[in-house]
Amino acid sequence: MQKLRKLIAEKSCNICVGLDPFVELFPTELDTKNVGEAIIKFNRAIITAVADIVPVVKPQIAFYEQYGIAGMQAFADACQFSKENGLYVIADAKRGDIGSTAAGYAKAFLTDGGFDCDAVTVNGYLGTDGIKPFLDTGRDIFVLAKTSNPSGGELQSLTLESGEKVYEKMTELIHSWGENAGAVVGATYPSELAGVCEKYPDMMLLIPGYGAQGGTGADIAVARNQSVVNSSRGILYAEKDRAKSLDEFAAAAREAVVKMKADLN
């Protein structure tokens, strides 16, 4: 997590811009019939507009995979173009599998030969042997602990016979995986977030759920010194008038980052 911590300090900013393409919200000047090209143009405009003031971007791979090969080419471009612009790139892929398969995912996301990201989000349901291949690359992972969605608690908030919740046990496992393993804890569960921060003040957290999902700056203030806070739609589509130009969308995205930074501080 050293590269991430350094960038956060340099830019005095812990905002992560979620690169989630919703083509139905794109400016109409982009030809979304050629969907891969449209996404590439949109992302590059956003990345160029915010690269000097944010440390991190996080493309969510589902929004690319849904367009098949053209989408995956746009995903690869998002990763590469962000890297070229000095950003730390988190592939939000929530992968998790048994050892030999996890090694394939690790190669896919965390090596030069694959999508070459700095970190990938991982689901820890399969335990340590599904995690180790990622850590063996020397790069970072963010493992789901308490997710931001309404149903997240169905399993995560159950109480174990030890008295811990399932997500607390998961967080304990994540902590045992070392400095390069961070936890995903949703902004929509502020008391759980506070508990994690208190127990593990040095663990890096990736916090989704700010903005569109309902989390506020106050909800996550407790994690200010150990987290990156993601916002996707609130930044990318701050400009809602599709008749505006791509340049105007990019300018609105930058302005949204500035506002979010003020809210977080």
Next chain:
Amino acid sequence: MQKLRKLIAEKSCNICVGLDPFVELFPTELDTKNVGEAIIKFNRAIITAVADIVPVVKPQIAFYEQYGIAGMQAFADACQFSKENGLYVIADAKRGDIGSTAAGYAKAFLTDGGFDCDAVTVNGYLGTDGIKPFLDTGRDIFVLAKTSNPSGGELQSLTLESGEKVYEKMTELIHSWGENAGAVVGATYPSELAGVCEKYPDMMLLIPGYGAQGGTGADIAVARNQSVVNSSRGILYAEKDRAKSLDEFAAAAREAVVKMKADLN
């Protein structure tokens, strides 16, 4: 799961061939410098050799993603060529995310516009709202319950205050998601598998861990009428002499399926 049950009955076979490309095990006649093309040729030979005797194939997407775009093109080909050959296709992707993102994955794997598979494997750690978008497609999912790997128990086998294990609670959730939701239970945990079969005799199970991972026909006999049993390396690389031809690899794969069928019955 109707299509799957019908194919299993028609072929009197519940074997799933795991299409996991390990290029270092391919016959040397395939030029693995052009890795995408090599995987496509290998898969097509295997699929052609076994399509009339097995009902299901399961490409594990990690082994394709690791080769970037060329790998994903080979993944798309594996899905499409299998479908053309009358097979039920499970995308082994273990996806799982919050609602809007899960909808992206559902579109990616379970619609005509995406990779167009019959089913996808899913991680249920995020609960119902991460599952529903998949079921809304009308196609099938297999949700991780008790995975086949050694560390699987670190979280899955913990006891809740209710007395249930975490994987048992997960299985209960899966059952609540209806007929199109099956569970993944590893052949390497036969007593847990027997427990799931006893409690949910109508639930379709996907059983990994047979063969290379140590599971035997006897271990999984209890699930014979409600499962598909996956084997990957034991079938694809039954021929170990890389100097042999692709045709010989395919013939050995078919022979391995016949042997496995005998072991299962």
